[in-house]
Each structure stands twice: as structure tokens, then as C-alpha cells.
Amino acid sequence: MGTKRVPRKDIAVLGGSGSVRRFLESFFSESRSYRPRYFKEAGTFLKYLHETPPAAVIAAEPLLSAVADKITRYPVAAIITGDIETGIEAAINAHVKCYLYKPYFNLDLEHKLEAIILEKDLIVRMENELRELEEIAELTRFVSATLDPREVLYRIVRKIADIMPVTRCSIIKVDWLNRSAFVVASFEDPRIAGLKLSLKKYPEIMEALSSKKPVVIHDINTDPLMKRVRKIILPLGIRSILVIPIFFRDRVIGTLFLRTSRSQHAFSQNEIRLLNTIAGASANSLHNAFLFEQVEDEKSRLEKLAITDYLTGIYNVRFFYHRIIEEFSRAQRYGLPICCLMVDIDHFKRVNDIYGHRIGDDVLREFALLLKKHTRQSDVLARYGGEEFIILLPQTARDGALAEAERIRKYIKQHRFRSLKNKGGVTVSGGLSVFPNARIKSHDDLISLADKALFTAKNRGRDQVAVFGE
Numbered sequence: 001m002g003t004k005r006v007p008r009k010d011i012a013v014l015g016g017s018g019s020v021r022r023f024l025e026s027f028f029s030e031s032r033s034y035r036p037r038y039f040k041e042a043g044t045f046l047k048y049l050h051e052t053p054p055a056a057v058i059a060a061e062p063l064l065s066a067v068a069d070k071i072t073r074y075p076v077a078a079i080i081t082g083d084i085e086t087g088i089e090a091a092i093n094a095h096v097k098c099y100l101y102k103p104y105f106n107l108d109l110e111h112k113l114e115a116i117i118l119e120k121d122l123i124v125r126m127e128n129e130l131r132e133l134e135e136i137a138e139l140t141r142f143v144s145a146t147l148d149p150r151e152v153l154y155r156i157v158r159k160i161a162d163i164m165p166v167t168r169c170s171i172i173k174v175d176w177l178n179r180s181a182f183v184v185a186s187f188e189d190p191r192i193a194g195l196k197l198s199l200k201k202y203p204e205i206m207e208a209l210s211s212k213k214p215v216v217i218h219d220i221n222t223d224p225l226m227k228r229v230r231k232i233i234l235p236l237g238i239r240s241i242l243v244i245p246i247f248f249r250d251r252v253i254g255t256l257f258l259r260t261s262r263s264q265h266a267f268s269q270n271e272i273r274l275l276n277t278i279a280g281a282s283a284n285s286l287h288n289a290f291l292f293e294q295v296e297d298e299k300s301r302l303e304k305l306a307i308t309d310y311l312t313g314i315y316n317v318r319f320f321y322h323r324i325i326e327e328f329s330r331a332q333r334y335g336l337p338i339c340c341l342m343v344d345i346d347h348f349k350r351v352n353d354i355y356g357h358r359i360g361d362d363v364l365r366e367f368a369l370l371l372k373k374h375t376r377q378s379d380v381l382a383r384y385g386g387e388e389f390i391i392l393l394p395q396t397a398r399d400g401a402l403a404e405a406e407r408i409r410k411y412i413k414q415h416r417f418r419s420l421k422n423k424g425g426v427t428v429s430g431g432l433s434v435f436p437n438a439r440i441k442s443h444d445d446l447i448s449l450a451d452k453a454l455f456t457a458k459n460r461g462r463d464q465v466a467v468f469g470e
Helices: 019-030 042-051 063-070 084-093 106-144 149-163 203-211 224-236 269-306 317-334 348-355 357-373 398-414 443-459
Strands: 009-014 034-039 056-060 076-079 098-100 168-175 180-186 195-197 215-217 240-248 251-260 338-345 380-385 388-394 428-435 465-467
Touching (some): 009 042, 009 063, 019 034, 019 106, 056 063, 063 084, 076 084, 084 098, 084 380, 098 106, 106 269, 106 357, 149 168, 149 180, 149 269, 203 215, 203 240, 203 251, 240 269, 251 269, 317 338, 317 380, 317 388, 317 443, 338 348, 338 357, 338 398, 348 357, 357 380, 357 388, 388 398, 388 443, 398 428, 428 443
Parallel strands (some): 009 034, 009 056, 056 076, 076 098, 428 465
Antiparallel strands (some): 168 180, 168 251, 215 240, 338 388, 380 388
């Protein structure tokens, strides 16, 4: 049988002429993954988007700015055709994180299209999953009419301990995917929740999970199931053990786990029936605990994705603007110093030209990690665009900011990058703006003057830090 052919994904291409059009035509003629739909003007392009949403959009200058607010929900790659700095600024203003500039490479476009489509698919999938989980969680809250499910589970084990003379009483949840188990409630201490158990040390729990039936250990001294762990349990004064599976829709999601030191008799049949009923009643609450945990995890992942640069993993420029507005307002109100440092890799174009854009991306990732490692916890580090990074230094005066900038510059210069042949190195230039300053009236001024200082450092020969106005 032949290999099933995977249909190519449609890519909407807006604008582009001359060398750009020839590059794109060459790329798509060789691509087995993508199929282009070319548009010369915004009207027909937007109509196509509305009727047949593509997998991604490639927009060339200057038409990008004309459709910027209409393409925010699509993965977008910008083609910069003119001045690189102006083009990058236009892409950032259009909220486009992915862009290409001359020289154009097929491999670079292939890699970036794959990355932005994958990122968008991931966001959509997580949003759908989160929506479903929240709907389920909301439904189960109304059905069970409970408050915090963990609190409900704790009250259940407290009630069992009140009616039965048990030494230990816990509710265990099972993570089948990772073959592990966790204590979610224990009457001894409500703070024990989250304790991980090694199931190898609990043969009685493993037996209940595999058989899907209650397991009663009348006497650990004589029960063969406990032979392997008997020496561990005996010093604890435990005599009898009861494990009852908790089901949700015919699947075991956890257990009631009771231990007692009663010397006269073990668990009675009436007690086991009662505990079976309690286990059934606790199923919804235990399932709710799973759902709430997943919802919180999904929310955290989505929130992180929204403020993170997809390539480097550090904050993106959108988050940086949010923070600089807050910090600059605070500095103005209370008369505090604040500095902004713009950092740029010197001659980064050479890295891309010599090694290719994929290696260039590796260098950017490693560079971002170095910056993150060598900035203070109070600083705000973000990728500004391309090979430019920006650092906000709240409550930091000129001398302290310059010292930190020089420390970063010297460290980068001495570092050998793993992704470069023979562990080559790079240098960086920095531009520093300092507030208070008569020229700085807003957070935008703080950024633009740092950018001008960076331009000064470049003109002076690179591998140095310039302070605006000095």
C-alpha cells in the first residue's frame, strides 16, 4: 500500500513583488507542506480570510500595516522588504512576532511557518480543552453543591475518623498516566495533601487498584499480601488495613485507605458497607479535585504563553510595555530613579549569513538565557525584536545601571556559544537611558532614548555601553 498523502496547508500571501515574489514562488514550488494563495491588495485578501481561513498568513510591507488589526487571530509571518529596523518596528506595531528580512532563505521560512502554525494550534487546543474543563467543573460544582473539593474530601476523612477508631485514614488519588498516587486528604493533618506515594511500598493499594474490589487485611502478621512490607509496617503499630476503590464512570480514580491498631477485631462487614457508600459519595469530589487541578494548570500555561516570546522563552515586548508603564508611573509619583537598557548583538547578521538562520535562532536562545541568568530578579527582561533585547531596571540610578550593563557586556564577550563552531563568541552593544532626566516625560521617552544611546554605542565601534546624553 502507498503512503497516504497529507494535504498541503493553504498560506495566504499578501503583497510582495520582484525578488520577494520570486523567493516565495521558489519556496512554494519546492514545498510539500504548503500551498500559496497570492493577493495583491487588501480587499480580496480580507474577503478570502473571511470565507476560507488559511493555516497562516505571509504579509509583505507595506500592506502589513493596512491589515494589522484584521489578522490578529492568524499565525502571521512578516516579510521585511525595505529598511530592516523600520520593518521590524512595523511588525512589532502590528503585533507580529515572526518576520524575515534579507537575505531570505527557504529553510528559514519553512522553520518559521512551522513554528507559528504549531504555536497557534497549541493555543487553540489549550483554549478548547480549558473551555471544556471549565464547563465540566462548573457543572460538577452545581451537581455536587460543594465548596472546595479538597475541603470536602478532608471533611469526609474526618467524619470516618470520628465514627471509627482508625489510626490512619486517607483518600488517595491515582495518576494512571504516570503510574503514581498522591494523598489528597488525611484526617491527621489537612496540610498533608499532595504527598506522593510509592505504590511498590503499598501492595494492598496495588491489589485494590488491579482487582477493583475492596481489600481487607485483617492481620498484617498473617496476611501473605503484606509479607514483603511487614517489617516496615509492624513498628507503626498497625494491625488491620482496609482499601476501598473509588470509581468514577467505571474507572478507579482513587481509594479510601484506612489503617487501624484495633486488637480485638478488624473491620466489620457493616463498616465495610458503610465505607463503600462513603467512597461512592466522595467520587465526585475526588474527580472535581482532578478537574480543578487541570484547569489551574491550563490557565497557568495559557497565561505564560501570552506573555512569552515564542523563540527565546523570555518575556515578550507586549508584557514589557505593560510593566514599564507601571514602573515609570511609580518612579514619577515617588521620585524614584529608573533606567532602561537596550542590548543588541553586534554583527548578528554575520552569524545568520555564515551559519544560517536556524543556528542564529539557537544563538538568540542561548543569549536570552545568559541575559536572564545575569539580570537581577527585580529587573524586567524582554525580547524587543530580532537580536535586540531590553531590560528595565526599577529603582536603579545611573551608576548602578551602568555597572550592571558593563557586567553583562563583559560576561557575554567571554562566553563561548555552544551552537557556534569552535564555540565562537559574540560581543554586544548597549544603550542606557536614565530617569530623572529633563528629556524623559514618558515611558516611551525612556525606551526611545535607550535606543538612541544604543545607536551611539554602535557608531563608536560597538562592544560598549553608551549612556544617553553623555
